[in-house]
Amino acid sequence: MIGSQLDTTLLDVSVLKELDLNAGVISILLSEGLIKLDKKSNNLEFYDNILFQHQESGYKGHNFTDLIAYLEDIYFFEVPEYSIVKSDWTSRVACYIYSKNSSQLILDFEENVTDFISELSLVGSDNISYKIVLSCLFSNTYKHAFLELYRLIERLFPISYLKEFHSVTDTKLKFLDFVTELETITKWRPREDEAIEKIFINSKASTRNYFKAFHSTSASLQSQNDYTFFYSLRNSIVHFRANHLELELTNKQWNLLLNATLFLIDEQYSANNEMLK
Numbered sequence: 001m002i003g004s005q006l007d008t009t010l011l012d013v014s015v016l017k018e019l020d021l022n023a024g025v026i027s028i029l030l031s032e033g034l035i036k037l038d039k040k041s042n043n044l045e046f047y048d049n050i051l052f053q054h055q056e057s058g059y060k061g062h063n064f065t066d067l068i069a070y071l072e073d074i075y076f077f078e079v080p081e082y083s084i085v086k087s088d089w090t091s092r093v094a095c096y097i098y099s100k101n102s103s104q105l106i107l108d109f110e111e112n113v114t115d116f117i118s119e120l121s122l123v124g125s126d127n128i129s130y131k132i133v134l135s136c137l138f139s140n141t142y143k144h145a146f147l148e149l150y151r152l153i154e155r156l157f158p159i160s161y162l163k164e165f166h167s168v169t170d171t172k173l174k175f176l177d178f179v180t181e182l183e184t185i186t187k188w189r190p191r192e193d194e195a196i197e198k199i200f201i202n203s204k205a206s207t208r209n210y211f212k213a214f215h216s217t218s219a220s221l222q223s224q225n226d227y228t229f230f231y232s233l234r235n236s237i238v239h240f241r242a243n244h245l246e247l248e249l250t251n252k253q254w255n256l257l258l259n260a261t262l263f264l265i266d267e268q269y270s271a272n273n274e275m276l277k
Helices: 023-031 043-051 064-068 090-100 111-123 130-137 142-154 157-168 175-186 192-201 205-215 226-238 251-271
Strands: 017-019 076-078
Touching (some): 043 064, 090 130, 111 130, 111 251, 157 192, 192 226, 205 226, 205 251
C-alpha cells in the first residue's frame, strides 16, 4: 500500500499482517517506478543528500532507511495462512484497509457505514464489485458515494424480470450471459423505476427498516415511499432537467441512506448469489 498514512494497529492481524520494509522491496518499487517522492519532502535536500552522493569518492551506497524519509508512505502486508481474505482480493483488501482508516477518506462517513463496509469486504458476496465499493469510499461528495452504490443496485435490475424466464428456457447460458444476449438482440431493458420497486418490495422487512430510519428524519421524507425516493434521488443527481429538483440532505441523512443501501446490496447479492456468478 503506497501513498497513505495508515494506522495499521486498527487492522486485525489475523486478516492482514504488516511486514517490515527492506532494501529489496524498496529497490523493486523504485526500479519499477511504483513509488514517488513524498510531496512534502524537500527536493533540494533530496538532491544533496541522496541523488548526487554517488559522484563522491568513497561512496558505498545508501541505507534504504535514508531513502524512506523522502518517499511516499509505504506499507507491506502479507495474508496470514488462515486469514479470511485471499491474496488475490486486491479491491476487497483495499476496502477493508480504508474502511478501518477513515481519517484517509474525504467524506465524514459514520462508523456504522465504515464498519459495514469492513464486514462486507471480508464476508460479502464474491459477486459484488468491490472496486465500486472502494470508489464509494473515495468519493468526494455524498452524492457520488450514493451513485456508486446505486451502480451495484443496477446489476440486480434484470433478476426480478428474467429469473423465472431463464429457468424455464432450454439454455446453457449463465443468467448474466443470458441477459446480455437478450438485451443485445432484442434491445430490451428493464425499466429502472419498476426494477427498483421490485427489489425493494422483495427485500426483507429488516432491511427496509433502515430506509424507514432514514425517512423518519424529516416530514417531507416521511411522505414518500422508499423506492420512489431512491429513484428520484438518483435522477436529481445525474440529470439537470426542469422536472428534476435537486435534493439536499444533511450529512446525517446521507449516512443513514448509505447504510441502508449497503444492507440492501448485501441482502440482494447474497440472495441472488448463484444468479450473479
